[in-house]
Amino acid sequence: xxxxxxxxxxxxxxxxxxxxxxxxxxxxxxxxxxxxxxxxxxxxxxxxxxxxxxxxxxxxxxxxxxxxxxxxxxxxxxxxxxxxxxxxxxxxxxxxxxxxxxxxxxxxxxxxxxxxxxxxxxxxxxxxxxxxxxxxxxxxxxxxxxxxxxxxxxxxxxxxxxxxxxxxxxxxxxxxxxxxxxxxxxxxxxxxxxxxxxxxxxxxxxxxxxxxxxxxxxxxxxxxxxxxxxxxxxxxxxxxxxxxxxxxxxxxxxxxxxxxxxxxxx
Amino acid sequence: xxxxxxxxxxxxxxxxxxxxxxxxxxxxxxxxxxxxxxxxxxxxxxxxxxxxxxxxxxxxxxxxxxxxxxxxxxxxxxxxxxxxxxxxxxxxxxxxxxxxxxxxxxxxxxxxxxxxxxxxxxxxxxxxxxxxxxxxxxxxxxxxxxxxxxxxxxxxxxxxxxxxxxxxxxxxxxxxxxxxxxxxxxxxxxxxxxxxxxxxxxxxxxxxxxxxxxxxxxxxxxxxxxxxxxxxxxxxxxxxxxxxxxxxxxxxxxxxxxxxxxxxxxxxxxxxxxxxxxxxxxxxxxxxxxxxxxxxxxxxxxxxxxxxxxxxxxxxxxxxxxxxxxxxxxxxxxxxxxxxxxxxxxxxxxxxxxxxxxxxxxxxxxxxxxxxxxxxxxxxxxxxxxxxxxxxxxxxxxx
Numbered sequence: 001x002x003x004x005x006x007x008x009x010x011x012x013x014x015x016x017x018x019x020x021x022x023x024x025x026x027x028x029x030x031x032x033x034x035x036x037x038x039x040x041x042x043x044x045x046x047x048x049x050x051x052x053x054x055x056x057x058x059x060x061x062x063x064x065x066x067x068x069x070x071x072x073x074x075x076x077x078x079x080x081x082x083x084x085x086x087x088x089x090x091x092x093x094x095x096x097x098x099x100x101x102x103x104x105x106x107x108x109x110x111x112x113x114x115x116x117x118x119x120x121x122x123x124x125x126x127x128x129x130x131x132x133x134x135x136x137x138x139x140x141x142x143x144x145x146x147x148x149x150x151x152x153x154x155x156x157x158x159x160x161x162x163x164x165x166x167x168x169x170x171x172x173x174x175x176x177x178x179x180x181x182x183x184x185x186x187x188x189x190x191x192x193x194x195x196x197x198x199x200x201x202x203x204x205x206x207x208x209x210x211x212x213x214x215x216x217x218x219x220x221x222x223x224x225x226x227x228x229x230x231x232x233x234x235x236x237x238x239x240x241x242x243x244x245x246x247x248x249x250x251x252x253x254x255x256x257x258x259x260x261x262x263x264x265x266x
Numbered sequence: 267x268x269x270x271x272x273x274x275x276x277x278x279x280x281x282x283x284x285x286x287x288x289x290x291x292x293x294x295x296x297x298x299x300x301x302x303x304x305x306x307x308x309x310x311x312x313x314x315x316x317x318x319x320x321x322x323x324x325x326x327x328x329x330x331x332x333x334x335x336x337x338x339x340x341x342x343x344x345x346x347x348x349x350x351x352x353x354x355x356x357x358x359x360x361x362x363x364x365x366x367x368x369x370x371x372x373x374x375x376x377x378x379x380x381x382x383x384x385x386x387x388x389x390x391x392x393x394x395x396x397x398x399x400x401x402x403x404x405x406x407x408x409x410x411x412x413x414x415x416x417x418x419x420x421x422x423x424x425x426x427x428x429x430x431x432x433x434x435x436x437x438x439x440x441x442x443x444x445x446x447x448x449x450x451x452x453x454x455x456x457x458x459x460x461x462x463x464x465x466x467x468x469x470x471x472x473x474x475x476x477x478x479x480x481x482x483x484x485x486x487x488x489x490x491x492x493x494x495x496x497x498x499x500x501x502x503x504x505x506x507x508x509x510x511x512x513x514x515x516x517x518x519x520x521x522x523x524x525x526x527x528x529x530x531x532x533x534x535x536x537x538x539x540x541x542x543x544x545x546x547x548x549x550x551x552x553x554x555x556x557x558x559x560x561x562x563x564x565x566x567x568x569x570x571x572x573x574x575x576x577x578x579x580x581x582x583x584x585x586x587x588x589x590x591x592x593x594x595x596x597x598x599x600x601x602x603x604x605x606x607x608x609x610x611x612x613x614x615x616x617x618x619x620x621x622x623x624x625x626x627x628x629x630x631x632x633x634x635x636x637x638x639x640x641x642x643x644x645x646x647x648x649x650x651x652x653x654x655x656x657x658x659x660x661x662x663x664x665x
Contacts, residue, residue, distance in 0.1 A: 054564065055433065055564040055565040056433065056438060056439075056442055056550060056551070056565050057442070058287075058288070058442045058445045058446070058551070058552075059287075059288035059290065059446075059449070061446070062432065065432050065433075066432075069432075069433070072564060075562075077561075077562035077564075078562060078563070102549070103286060103548075103549040104548045104549045104550060104557070104559065104563040104564075104565070105562055105563035105564070106563070107548055107549055107563060108548060108559065108561065108562060108563025129288045130286045130287055130288055130549065130552070131286060131549075132285065132286075132287065132288075132289060132292060134276060134284075134285060135285060135286055152289070153288060153289035153290070155289045155290045155292075155293070157290065157292070157293035157294075157452075158289060158292065158293065159293065159296075162292070177288075177289060177290055
């Protein structure tokens with residue numbers, strides 16, 4: 001059983017929903033990332049999504065794009081990020097880590113090399129947002145060979161036939177993009193969500209995380225009632241962006257603790 | 267012999283092309299693909315497209331023989347396919363007319379476009395005005411500063427120009443931003459991509475709309491010269507004018523096809539946009555193709571004196587034509603392009619766009635190596651009026 005499966009299994013037994021927290025690796029500087037990962041975990045994040053910065057983040061809104069630009073100013077590359085995960089794993093063997101980014105940095109390293117080194121570093125899942133199932137058979141093959149979970153996106157516009165296709169490749173959980181648009185967009189349609197999710201969960205046979213547009217405790221709580229996991233990204237990255245350097249860890253801890261409480265109250 | 271029939275059903279040219287986009291765009295691309303397939307074979311659509319190309323764009327564009335310049339170079343005869351004579355002054359309008367007609371049939375009242383130098387933006391704004399559509403053009407804020415005249419031109423045509431402040435603030439960032447707009451407003455919006463890049467079906471669709479260039483050339487060459495050219499030469503940024511000329515000739519194996527990229531200050535300087543000559547394969551903007559990137563897979567900023575060639579990717583079909591050996595790709599520097607620009611002005615009274623000047627620069631190298639009775643057909647993809655400031659600046663002149 002993968003670390004991600006085990007996490008969802010244990011949450012299910014406790015009748016709790018997962019909180020998935022996203023930060024961009026290397027933002028605002030490389031040295032900040034491992035302490036932030038520990039802080040996220042301590043504040044109640046069940047899974048950490050670590051963004052791999054890319055020069056052209058087409059599916060992201062301005063907040064996450066700026067975080068990528070901050071990280072890239074420090075020259076943060078995929079190998080540096082794997083070193084961060086390895087460092088995190090020295091004291092945390094329990095919190096699953098998912099790398100989330102775009103195909104090209106992974107392709108530049110080579111799918112096979114990447115999969116082997118990611119496994120070695122302690123990564124659990126990989127989501128390449130611009131690599132839909134149709135284009136990802138080779139990547140998925142290499143990830144599977146290392147026991148890494150390929151994570152895929154689903155959107156409100158995904159037709160049922162594609163859901164089956166995603167179900168064939170996906171492991172760990174599926175990330176449901178809760179609105180049309182890019183990361184960090186303003187609002188989310190809860191009634192649409194409640195109509196779609198139960199069917200999706202049955203069809204997929206996998207936990208479903210919902211993200212894009214979750215900005216506060218109330219929304220997190222409402223989503224937690226419907227989904228297996230709540231994903232928060234842009235809101236945390238925003239907190240990092242507007243906090244003074246010495247306050248980053250404390251402010252992010254306070255924010256994530258609040259979200260944790262909201263999710264648990266669902 | 268098997269006829270060339272790429273891309274395959276999933277939009278691949280060998281290992282290149284494809285649909286590398288987030289799930290949020292898949293449904294929109296599926297809809298576009300289905301609708302385009304339908305109208306691709308629809309006689310009424312094709313008839314309207316042909317009629318617009320004739321009466322609005324001003325096609326067919328003539329083939330002009332550059333006699334004095336050819337004599338001066340002392341080798342093969344250089345012929346020019348005069349896309350510079352099209353309405354709006356470049357080949358870009360062929361494609362925007364086609365996509366706008368498709369948008370109209372798909373019931374999308376709003377069109378968006380990305381632009382670098384502003385040529386595609388102007389062509390998109392033009393057809394939006396022509397068909398009564400709302401138009402938003404994304405343009406890097408650096409380019410907005412450099413291309414003030416084209417920004418004003420788009421505004422005169424009724425388009426809204428949105429400066430993009432992210433990344434390197436140039437064409438690739440404008441493309442990212444247009445994609446984001448499309449994801450958000452997909453229900454009423456059609457994204458008019460300006461070149462043969464992006465996710466399937468764009469590289470195929472833009473090629474099909476631009477292929478009028480090569481189809482006309484084939485007929486004109488036969489009528490006027492009784493034979494086809496020995497070599498085709500076209501500049502390549504994203505590669506839409508080149509593929510437009512090349513595509514109808516792909517199965518004519520005795521016609522050489524040569525794409526000319528922007529070598530900027532020279533490839534060894536690192537300041538260039540010669541993607542096929544000096545890049546390596548990767549994934550950007552929805553397709554797998556050659557890219558100018560660093561060891562970490564980050565896309566690098568490019569340089570060319572010609573804004574229209576200043577792009578770190580290239581159409582996936584060119585990537586395939588390179589690997590398969592069917593087409594050759596070379597590069598010309600800023601200085602070589604400028605020299606060809608001046609030569610054409612002085613020998614033929616034609617002011618070429620700086621993009622097209624790269625193709626001319628290579629033709630000038632090639633012609634003396636060939637026999638006097640051989641023919642080189644250069645795609646003169648655009649006119650140079652827009653480049654006055656750049657050329658003057660390069661000559662140390664300020665107005």
